[in-house]
Amino acid sequence: MRIAFYGSSLLSSYWNGAATYYRGLISDLHRRGYRTTFYEPDAFDRQQHRDIAPPDWAEVRVYPATEAALREVVAEAAQADVVVKASGVGVFDTELLHGVMAAARPGAIRIFWDVDAPATLAEIGAAPDHPLRRALPGLDLVLTYGGGPPVVDAYEGFGARRCVPVYNALDPETHHPVPAEPRFAADLGFLGNRLPDREARVEEFFLRPAALLPDRRFLIGGNGWHDKPMPPNVRAIGHVYTREHNAFNTSPRAVLNIARDSMAAIGFSPATRVFEAAGAGACLITDAWIGLELFLKDGAEVLVARDGAEVAEHVAALTPERARAIGEAARARILAEHTYARRGAQVDALLREVAGRRRAGQAA
Known part of the structure; x- marks a missing residue:
């Protein structure tokens, strides 16, 4: 499957605590045969503080934080089998959410991936007309990097079809014992x-x-x-x-x-x-x-x-x-x-389940 993933940054952890999480999951999904294009805006000086080079397990598209560039990257969602909009991109978040979900081709799996569920839920709880709250019924999955039962109940109470926590984890190739400094x-x-x-x-x-x-x-x-x-x-x-x-x-x-x-x-x-x-x-x-x-x-x-x-x-x-x-x-x-291999297996199973249900519904 081809994944279009719209997030804060894969290349930089500068003011971006989700970087390790994205890297662990996307690299494991690559080993399972998924091909991910990660779209990240050139914002908040992150590109000046990169801590990894563009990897071989994902294509990274860095785009200017302009409306013209936004239109270009939104249109590319139509090429993917799975379209992911992550929370906390920091630039054009609402426009990205509506744009990529609308651009996704019929049959594509639509996902909102929340890396700060407590903050997001507080926002949509205070605003009945919040853009995400309106979008939830049209999404196949809400995935979160934490929160457990309270977050699942809250999201499904706001109209999400299904919410599943995919917790942070360890990539043992990246984080391991080294000599003290x-x-x-x-x-x-x-x-x-x-x-x-x-x-x-x-x-x-x-x-x-x-x-x-x-x-x-x-x-x-x-x-x-x-x-x-x-x-x-x-x-x-x-x-x-x-x-x-x-x-x-x-x-x-x-x-x-x-x-x-x-x-x-x-x-x-x-x-x-x-x-x-x-x-x-x-x-x-x-x-x-x-x-x-x-x-x-x-x-x-x-x-x-x-x-x-x-x-x-x-x-x-x-x-x-x-x-x-x-x-x-x-x-x-x-x-x-609690490794990213386990988390990747979890995400793989979820995507296959959704795709299988979709195929079964089309056959019927």
Whole structure:
């Protein structure tokens, strides 16, 4: 099958947390015989911060953020067997949604792929005439990278024919153990961009423990933190390219996952960072959220904290031996149950099911 995929960026993770997710899924689907063209706008300086070259497992079309270019890439949806509009493209989102679904040929599978379901659902819940809400009944599938039963129920309540979570996962060829690097050395590392619905949780789960443990070293990577007041034992290093994530995860004694407010509230939403860290064999400390046990076991494969004081307790008590044991257990669990090969098989089965039903209906 040929897939036309309209998303934020495949080539750059700069202000684009979905990049790892897209890469893992699309590369696995390529191995299964799918041919994907990924359409991404030249916007937000992402093309100036690419962290992979154009891959051999997808054709990437970078288009100017203009109405003329939009018309061209929308028209190409007619050539595909599967048309995907992802959330959060950031440029012409509404026009892309209506345009590509209208351009899709009869018989094509139409999908909305939501990489931030809590935010999207909040938007359409507040606006009965929201463009996506109007489009849902005409789509074959809504796929989400997290959310579990609450997201499925909400989407189907808004009129989606079917909503299926396709969770983040690990690509073991990309994220794996590497030797530690001194520039990333710390007792606790955190990697994440500064976002309005994450900042208060970063203050609680990262900066508060740093203040409580002035003799320990804390490391924060990601965009936007350069002017954030921090304790003197916190070192901010700015954007960390995907190719550096393995070293970032293996060098500190532990790494921290902090869900955004909306993701924590809805649960069942493991970030890509969870799988990247586990794949590198890192000892992961995470804030608590519903559904975590589907992915990692508290106390054996991950350390769970309900506030900053508990993060500080974990950091203070963690020995190198225990950190290594937790990291190895997490890596074994994720490799066994949560790789992109498994997610690709899930998507492949869904697409074949929809296509099979369509053929059966035409035959009847």
